[in-house]
Ligand SMILES: O=C(O)CCC(=O)c1ccccc1C(=O)O
């Protein structure tokens with residue numbers, strides 16, 4: 346099998362505002378840009394605290410590869426390296442796309458890429474800062490906002506939430522992302538409040554830690570407000586398992602860490618899952634590949650989580 350010249354380089358960039366979640370504070374995005382054959386750019390952007398490999402594991406994998414890489418090697422990247430699976434497969438797709446265009450393959454050149462699904466959600470800053478910032482984002486055209494919870498004391502967050510829901514327009518949608526940081530009782534409390542208020546709460550994302558699948562299943566059956574799994578379905582094998590175990594709520598899919606795009610596409614086409622696609626704060630290279638999947642597979646009424654201007 347023919348090999349393609351392979352090269353890689355790591356990058357670092359700082360967030361405009363650090364991302365504050367129940368997992369801690371995130372200042373700098375680090376990842377790897379890979380280069381395959383002719384014009385095959387790809388990106389490996391792991392988030393180990395979210396369930397992917399670490400950056401170091403991804404770098405070690407790149408370092409042990411030969412200078413020429415075959416398709417067989419790309420399709421045998423192990424499931425323990427999901428961000429690498431995404432990076433290598435999307436680089437290969439990108440390379441083939443260019444090669445086919447050079448060959449003037451009419452079947453490919455006459456079918457342009459589908460447009461990115463438009464409405465995107467935007468992250469609000471954590472805490473009280475959300476109260477001043479939603480207006481700026483509204484003016485930029487965002488109609489779905491996402492706010493992190495499970496970061497501060499629940500009483501404080503409920504107070505801010507109350508103000509926020511009174512302030513935002515009634516047509517705005519709000520997503521609450523707990524990043525697995527709530528207790529069962531806190532999750533019940535949030536869900537009850539979301540059920541009771543008139544605001545448009547689209548869902549609560551990952552209320553409980555990854556291990557508490559059956560509790561989240563139970564909560565999703567007890568309240569009207571929807572629950573979206575995120576950390577619980579970070580990678581494709583996890584996604585498949587939650588589906589098999591009966592999750593029919595929302596699935597957040599982050600293509601950058603989910604694993605093989607081919608297998609992800611196949612799974613989504615075979616099963617009618619309610620999918621919300623979301624970024625992993627990758628660069629433009631990973632973003633294009635992830636948006637391609639989002640355009641194909643995203644549920645119709647779900648804004649994608651690919652807000653921009655997260656970086657300096
Ligand atoms: O999903 C979105 O709307 C934006 C992306 C996002 O929030 C995110 C990005 C990287 C890591 C974790 C998360 C998260 O959903 O918790």
Ligand SMILES: [Mg+2]
Nearest residue numbers: 522524550575
């Ligand atoms: Mg999330």
